[in-house]
Amino acid sequence: MRLLLLSCLLFLALSCENTNESRLYSEDYETAEASASDLNSPPPPVNEVVRPQQENLKIIKTGNLRFETQDLQKTYARIMQAIQVSNGYVQNDQSGKNYNQVYQNITVRVPTENFQRTIDAIAQGVDYFDEKTIKQQDVTEEFVDVTARLKAKNALEDRYLALLAKAKNVKEMLEIERELAQIREEIESAQGRLKYLQNKVSMSTINIAFYKNSVETKTSQSYGSKIVNALKSGWNGISTFFLGLLHVWPFLILVALGVFFTRRWMKKKKKK
Structure with a gap:
């Protein structure tokens, strides 16, 4: 009887131990499977934009x-x-x-x-x-998109820095540093665009153009001033006339010679 009781207790103990081992193995497997699923699952798309609330719009x-x-x-x-x-x-x-x-x-x-x-x-x-x-x-969508891209690039940079610390040879270091240089360039570009948008959103621009029309007023002249101006105008006209004669004096000489010889020829013809 005692032997049968000991056999039952031993059987129960072995059953409990197997159950615990199965449960622990199942938990470890689920954890590993979840980790693998996280690693293999694709990252969320950067272009997927969640529309913010009305008060968070970037205008x-x-x-x-x-x-x-x-x-x-x-x-x-x-x-x-x-x-x-x-x-x-x-x-x-x-x-x-x-x-x-x-x-x-x-x-x-x-x-x-x-x-x-x-x-x-x-x-x-x-x-x-x-x-x-x-x-x-409205630049809200672009603002959110650039912010998401910048966050993703920063995370990618951290991963490459971790890989750089574990590089085993010069070739691996050069390849990782080349990728890091490109990522940093993209990060700086995104930071510049984000800073530009933040400045435009926070500070508005107003272009103001105002003008005044200037009208030229004619002052009234006295009678004496009008006479003086008329004399000046007449003198200017005479000066212009004589200056014009100086320009055409060769033609005047030719005309005078033509008239002189024509009259002389006419007189000789009458005498005959």
């Missing part, structure tokens, strides 16, 4: 304004004050004069949150705009 705002003013200096001072209040700055300032127009062109950059406020401040005192254009360019 580039640009404004173009053109109008006439009666006082260039006051208008310029008002624009400068509006830019200062909006924490903006002047990127370009150009002034000049056409045939009948004095103009000034200004390009300013203001924080995007102050864009409309600056437009409204500039519009004060303007009767009408020859041109008023507000453009909004």
